[in-house]
Amino acid sequence: VMRFAQRAGVGQERSTPGGQRDRPRRALDQPLADHTLKPLQLHADGRLIFSGSNKSADRILGTDHSLLVGKTIEEAFPPLAGTSIPESYRRVASTGRNFETDQVNYEDSQVRGAFEIHAFQTAPNRMTVFFRDITERKRAEEALKQSEERLAFALSAANEGIWDYNPAKERLYWSPRYYTMLGYAPGEITPSTTEWRSLLHPDDLHQAVQG
Numbered sequence: 001v002m003r004f005a006q007r008a009g010v011g012q013e014r015s016t017p018g019g020q021r022d023r024p025r026r027a028l029d030q031p032l033a034d035h036t037l038k039p040l041q042l043h044a045d046g047r048l049i050f051s052g053s054n055k056s057a058d059r060i061l062g063t064d065h066s067l068l069v070g071k072t073i074e075e076a077f078p079p080l081a082g083t084s085i086p087e088s089y090r091r092v093a094s095t096g097r098n099f100e101t102d103q104v105n106y107e108d109s110q111v112r113g114a115f116e117i118h119a120f121q122t123a124p125n126r127m128t129v130f131f132r133d134i135t136e137r138k139r140a141e142e143a144l145k146q147s148e149e150r151l152a153f154a155l156s157a158a159n160e161g162i163w164d165y166n167p168a169k170e171r172l173y174w175s176p177r178y179y180t181m182l183g184y185a186p187g188e189i190t191p192s193t194t195e196w197r198s199l200l201h202p203d204d205l206h207q208a209v210q211g
Contacts, residue, residue, distance in 0.1 A: 040073065042093035042125040048073045053128070059063060079106060085117075092119045093127040103134065114138045163191070172196065 039052040050068045073089060074081040078128035088099045099119040106115060113135035121127045147208060152175075161178030166170070172193060182199060189195055200208055 005064055038129045039122070039132075040089065040093065040127055042127070042131070046090065048090055048093065077106070089119055089127060089129070092121055093125050096121040103138070104131075128171055165193075 027133075038050065040048050041051040042048050050071055050073070052069060068076040073086045080086055085104070091097055092099050098121075099117070101117050104115050104117055106113065113133055114137075116132045116134050119127055119129045144206040155175065156177065159177065161181045162175045163178050170193070172191040174182075174191045179186045179188065197205065
């Protein structure tokens with residue numbers, strides 16, 4: 001099984017004035033142990049070849065990267081062939097323009113997961129890739145999303161409206177059903193404490209505010 005998916009619209013290339021390399025600060029700000037480093041060299045015929053390996057890559061991906069030395073990026077990771085990633089890496093090596101993407105989902109017989117990628121030039125026609133395994137974070141985000149969807153479904157089925165207030169940020173949330181219970185279409189008015197007070201009967205205002 002070989003699969004590849006890059007989240008749409010998140011790949012970015014960056015460079016600094018005067019051709020200076022702008023190394024990805026976000027990647028380097030993270031603990032180095034959280035990243036895998038992969039050095040590659042761009043040859044005159046356009047092939048992007050693995051020129052080295054490291055233990056961090058082996059540990060994070062659970063594979064011996066020394067076996068990839070001398071292989072092209074497409075040979076080493078077949079699901080990447082036909083995607084924008086190899087060409088983006090070639091531009092990094094040849095132009096010095098950094099490339100980064102927040103999420104690449106990858107799967108083959110040995111490697112499976114979601115990764116955050118930061119690629120930058122180390123020398124003319126040479127580049128390296130920091131990538132961080134974010135699989136568990138994405139699973140947690142997906143679990144939270146599903147939990148919120150189940151809660152929303154339950155509230156909809158129960159025909160209940162909810163509101164939530166964050167006093168530290170003065171932020172108020174009204175559910176779609178809460179809008180309709182107040183006689184408005186969802187989003188018709190902006191939730192705020194001022195708006196909420198204006199909807200209260202004057203006789204109820206003091207007790208509601210104190211409560």
